[in-house]
Amino acid sequence: xxxxxxxxxxxxxxxxxxxxxxxxxxxxxxxxxxxxxxxxxxxxxxxxxxxxxxxxxxxxxxxxxxxxxxxxxxxxxxxxxxxxxxxxxxxxxxxxxxxxxxxxxxxxxxxxxxxxxxxxxxxxxxxxxxxxxxxxxxxxxxxxxxxxxxxxxxxxxxxxxxxxxxxxxxxxxxxxxxxxxxxxxxxxxxxxxxxxxxxxxxxxxxxxxxxxxxxxxxxxxxxxxxxxxxxxxxxxxx
Amino acid sequence: xxxxxxxxxxxxxxxxxxxxxxxxxxxxxxxxxxxxxxxxxxxxxxxxxxxxxxxxxxxxxxxxxxxxxxxxxxxxxxxxxxxxxxxxxxxxxxxxxxxxxxxxxxxxxxxxxxxxxxxxxxxxxxxxxxxxxxxxxxxxxxxxxxxxxxxxxxxxxxxxxxxxxxxxxxxxxxxxxxxxxxxxxxxxxxxxxxxxxxxxxxxxxxxxxxxxxxxxxxxxxxxxxxxxxxxxxxxxxxxxxxxxxxxxxxxxxxxxxxxxxxxxxxxxxxxxxxxxxxxxxxxxxxxxxxxxxx
Numbered sequence: 065x066x067x068x069x070x071x072x073x074x075x076x077x078x079x080x081x082x083x084x085x086x087x088x089x090x091x092x093x094x095x096x097x098x099x100x101x102x103x104x105x106x107x108x109x110x111x112x113x114x115x116x117x118x119x120x121x122x123x124x125x126x127x128x129x130x131x132x133x134x135x136x137x138x139x140x141x142x143x144x145x146x147x148x149x150x151x152x153x154x155x156x157x158x159x160x161x162x163x164x165x166x167x168x169x170x171x172x173x174x175x176x177x178x179x180x181x182x183x184x185x186x187x188x189x190x191x192x193x194x195x196x197x198x199x200x201x202x203x204x205x206x207x208x209x210x211x212x213x214x215x216x217x218x219x220x221x222x223x224x225x226x227x228x229x230x231x232x233x234x235x236x237x238x239x240x241x242x243x244x245x246x247x248x249x250x251x252x253x254x255x256x257x258x259x260x261x262x263x264x265x266x267x268x269x270x271x272x273x274x275x276x277x278x279x280x281x282x283x284x285x286x287x288x289x290x291x292x293x294x295x296x297x298x299x300x301x302x
Numbered sequence: 303x304x305x306x307x308x309x310x311x312x313x314x315x316x317x318x319x320x321x322x323x324x325x326x327x328x329x330x331x332x333x334x335x336x337x338x339x340x341x342x343x344x345x346x347x348x349x350x351x352x353x354x355x356x357x358x359x360x361x362x363x364x365x366x367x368x369x370x371x372x373x374x375x376x377x378x379x380x381x382x383x384x385x386x387x388x389x390x391x392x393x394x395x396x397x398x399x400x401x402x403x404x405x406x407x408x409x410x411x412x413x414x415x416x417x418x419x420x421x422x423x424x425x426x427x428x429x430x431x432x433x434x435x436x437x438x439x440x441x442x443x444x445x446x447x448x449x450x451x452x453x454x455x456x457x458x459x460x461x462x463x464x465x466x467x468x469x470x471x472x473x474x475x476x477x478x479x480x481x482x483x484x485x486x487x488x489x490x491x492x493x494x495x496x497x498x499x500x501x502x503x504x505x506x507x508x509x510x511x512x513x514x515x516x517x518x519x520x521x522x523x524x525x526x527x528x529x530x531x532x533x534x535x536x537x538x539x540x541x542x543x544x545x546x547x548x549x550x551x552x553x554x555x556x557x558x559x560x561x562x563x564x565x566x567x568x569x570x571x572x573x574x575x576x577x578x579x580x581x582x583x584x585x586x587x588x589x590x591x592x593x594x595x596x
Contacts, residue, residue: 121390133309147390171310173307173308173309173310173313174309174310174311175309175310207311208311209311210311211311211312211315211316211326212309212311212312251311257315257318257319257322257324261324261325261326261328265326265327265328268327299328
């Protein structure tokens, strides 16, 4: 169902969970109001609701994995650009095994894969590079080498979907390492420049948002399952 | 907010790939993104795109009093604007360095290169002349906005037609397009702009003097443009006449490097010129057909 901002959506459910684009509205029969235009989705049992939108700019929300660029150091941590309206802060102690004496040393310009631990409309977002319960890194931390690609937010969500064809299909062809941030950034490392470029181009070609301004006239169509093999062969990496 | 500088992995990967003659979008070092040209319903309205870089240009004309010093010449003014829509780093009300460069280059290429015959814009000497106003708006920035904006601008001038006017004594009659066919502008030539980015040669081989030639690419993407050690923009027409050559700082270039740039630009200018002429001819054919159907 397509919704516009300000509509009341989502049914009353004892265990209601609201995802992106929805806010809780106690006045509206204890359900939710939309704050984005897009397609409204819900889970089978009507407990989880969210809105899927086309967008290129990231709005941070808690518990999301993002890729950030360190762009400043502060007394007790780093300032990180995550593509949102404000820089995020990353505490130097928010890493696996970090102590006051043994802190990681990130250079300005390094890439970090982190989770948003705090997202509040009146405060700068905060990041952390470990799991709050286990204090293990869980794959978060500095990303060394490789290449970072920027794409639409929807493409990032698609890449995180286990049923999406692209990454498994590429993985069949050659080994690669990928970190997907939901802020429109994807880090790729396939050890070889040619292959890394091939992965970047596949993701770009697959992006449903082809940056066309007028509809109806698309310069090329998004890449499909059957097209991947040919596309890789064209680039001479398959 | 200042534009965030590219991260270390991005920089290292790009420079590493370029030293192997690989570009991230899969192009060859001297390969242009093919420009896509679209015309609007009105004459003089054009949208142009180089890959994901988009620009819109439109021309309008009105009748004004000429400057006292130049009573026989029409006026041309160019406005360009990079809206925050193009990229997060542009803000309204604060002009970025890029915007200043683009505006000045557009002025040099389109106005001061004398592409448009200003005297043909005169209606009544000292009293009435045409004032052409070109507006270029950048909608999306994926690198090389200058070339895109310049191409959109020149095509808009070529596409535009002004209403026919008749002068009887001191009286000026402007005929509406339905009455008399509008008249195309008289253009002397079609200047086209090409931007090249330079990179320092890989440091590992600096010992041998033969490989000290800088790496050269045409039509840089946003990332390539930001990491470049120098940019050179050259504006010329298909007749090999150079209008503007612009190099703002960056690594020093030898005369042989510059000659190479010019050689490539000449070839590209011919290609793009053909493409532009074809697009204009196709659009004109379409317009004719719709008139006949009525």
